[in-house]
Amino acid sequence: MKKSLYWLALLWLKFWARLVLGRVKPYIIGVTGSAGKSSAVAAMNPVIKLKFPRLKVAGKANSESGIPADILGLHFGESPSPIADWIRICFFAPLRALHSVFSIQHSVFDCYLVEMGVDEPAPPKNMGYLLTILQPDMGVILNVLPVHTQQFGSVAKIAKEKGKLIAENPNLKLAILNADQPGINSLKPTADGIKTLTFGINSKADIIILSIKPSLEGTEISLQYNKQKYFIKLNRLALPDFYGYTFAAAFAVGISLDLNPAAITDAISTGFVLPPGRGQIFAGIKGSTIIDSSYNASRETMIGSLRLLKTVPGKRRKIAVLGDMRELGNQAEKEHLAVAKTILETADQAVLVGPLMRKFVFPYLENHGFQTQWFPTAGYAAKFLLESSPRRGGANLQDGEVILVKGSQNTIFPEIIVEALLSNKEDIEKLCRRGKFWDRQRRPFKL
Structure with a gap:
């Protein structure tokens, strides 16, 4: 019916x-x-x-x-x-x-x-x-x-x-x-x-x-x-x-x-006006710089964004905050492992979100001794970046870091993380997926 x-x-x-x-x-x-x-x-x-x-x-x-x-x-x-x-x-x-x-x-x-x-x-x-x-x-x-x-x-x-x-x-x-x-x-x-x-x-x-x-x-x-x-x-x-x-x-x-x-x-x-979540640069808290590519993700766009992160000059730490790539079917493992290999070459730390990242990328990075954390939702990942950790002897997000945020729109909503890290909260309106409909969709994934 x-x-x-x-x-x-x-x-x-x-x-x-x-x-x-x-x-x-x-x-x-x-x-x-x-x-x-x-x-x-x-x-x-x-x-x-x-x-x-x-x-x-x-x-x-x-x-x-x-x-x-x-x-x-x-x-x-x-x-x-x-x-x-x-x-x-x-x-x-x-x-x-x-x-x-x-x-x-x-x-x-x-x-x-x-x-x-x-x-x-x-x-x-x-x-x-x-x-x-x-x-x-x-x-x-x-x-x-x-x-x-x-x-x-x-x-x-x-x-x-x-x-x-x-x-x-x-x-x-x-x-x-x-x-x-x-x-x-x-x-x-x-x-x-x-x-x-x-x-x-x-x-x-x-x-x-x-x-x-x-x-x-x-x-x-x-x-x-x-x-x-x-x-x-x-x-x-x-x-x-x-x-x-x-x-x-x-x-x-x-x-x-x-x-x-x-x-x-x-x-x-x-x-040219780039649609939100496709590579905009925002000022983040603690002097960080956010590369907001949170709208969606495929292997090609994920790898391309990671290579971009590597090109940032100077000695600033580079954090890749990445969510699942969805709707890949039997290609999911292959596509996520390709991203995992690129993370090793381009970032200093990875913060991962979603079950596919947990299944394929997180163990690969851990086995290579790479600094990585995994969280079930974007809300938990944002909370981690905003808090202090005894293991690190201070804040999880330090001064002047460059943060790439990217992931699938399908129940990942990485813009939640961008929103939490923005220095100027007026920039929230410049993020992807604005409006009441998307607010309802994001609500279960926030803390």
């Missing part, structure tokens, strides 16, 4: 959302990938606005329910409970749609930039279902990683499902693909009239990532296109090397829209 009601609600939202799209007729850019979608959309935002001033960005909406609701100007998480959310959104859906259809100023947005998340192989949480809501003019595939392998069983199956954005999209005109992953690069469309651009460190890519130089002061990215070099400079953001793909993809989108390359890099340098 509950499942049937959910499907009815989805079909209701889809009907009204498609009505709006049919009336507004925006240029649609769809972005998919296993990691980095929100950051890529944030990088594309100022670029696309050079071509489409009335760009609409699908914010936090990337699912079978969030996308149609967003098209209608409605959003989940704004009501006291999930049921109240659904009642409110289903009630207002036709009102918002009919207003758009009959309004004289109906063309309120000329382009729609949307993340297209794929969580399972079956509808409605797959790409096939999302393509029944909207068919992008431009499709961007960032990467395919062993995330959600618990649901799919293999990376190849993940690639096939995400690849439907290109392979089974009748409206496709432009494809932007990662040249460094054969499973993606092989998706190049063969139909006439579809243009393809590739990006990556591969020398055969159309947009080549030459370098990314991060520091606690900022990050500089160097790209090459048509044998010319272009630079993106971002202040107060410490971004790991995998962000090179983020900006290369945004650059490729701009080129596909026939924009000037220099204008593209300038737009990113001046207009």
Whole structure:
């Protein structure tokens, strides 16, 4: 019964959302990938606005329910409970749609930039279902990683499902693909009239990532296109090397829209706003520096963030505060051990959170004599860092340390730790997952 009601609600939202799209007729850019979608959309935002001033960005909406609701100007998480959310959104859906259809100023947005998340192989949480809501003019595939392998069983199956954005999209005109992953690069469309651009460190890519130089002061990215070099400079953001793909993809989108390359890099340098929890630098207590990468985690992003931690100059102690990487299925042990090996090379101490870290990473680090602690929840980890320990002869958090905080959003909520360590509590509003909905979700994991 509950499942049937959910499907009815989805079909209701889809009907009204498609009505709006049919009336507004925006240029649609769809972005998919296993990691980095929100950051890529944030990088594309100022670029696309050079071509489409009335760009609409699908914010936090990337699912079978969030996308149609967003098209209608409605959003989940704004009501006291999930049921109240659904009642409110289903009630207002036709009102918002009919207003758009009959309004004289109906063309309120000329382009729609949307993340297209794929969580399972079956509808409605797959790409096939999302393509029944909207068919992008431009499709961007960032990467395919062993995330959600618990649901799919293999990376190849993940690639096939995400690849439907290109392979089974009748409206496709432009494809932007990662040249460094054969499973993606092989998706190049063969139909006439579809243009393809590739990006990556591969020398055969159309947009080549030459370098990314991060520091606690900022990050500089160097790209090459048509044998010319272009630079993106971002202040107060410490971004790991995998962000090179983020900006290369945004650059490729701009080129596909026939924009000037220099204008593209300038737009990113001046207009890029990183979503919370993706590498922001905050002042912490006791003169510490926090690298807040608490939004989510996969092996690639975890290892990249640890390598960034290693690059911090000087003799400051480096603490890696890391939570589980979830939804990995039979890849969980392999992925967590890869992170454990990187911790040994990049940090002075590890504070671990979650059952997978306890099962795979904690014993590995202990066996290598590495200073490490494990806690069941982020609340306990935060409490440890704030307290004194007789074993250390003083505070667990000492003066001037650099602290990387990263982990899965799935019941780990590492932002709890960032919140506890902030020197300026006004910065709490700059962290990821704000609002009443997330406050309710975090409550069981706080002390």
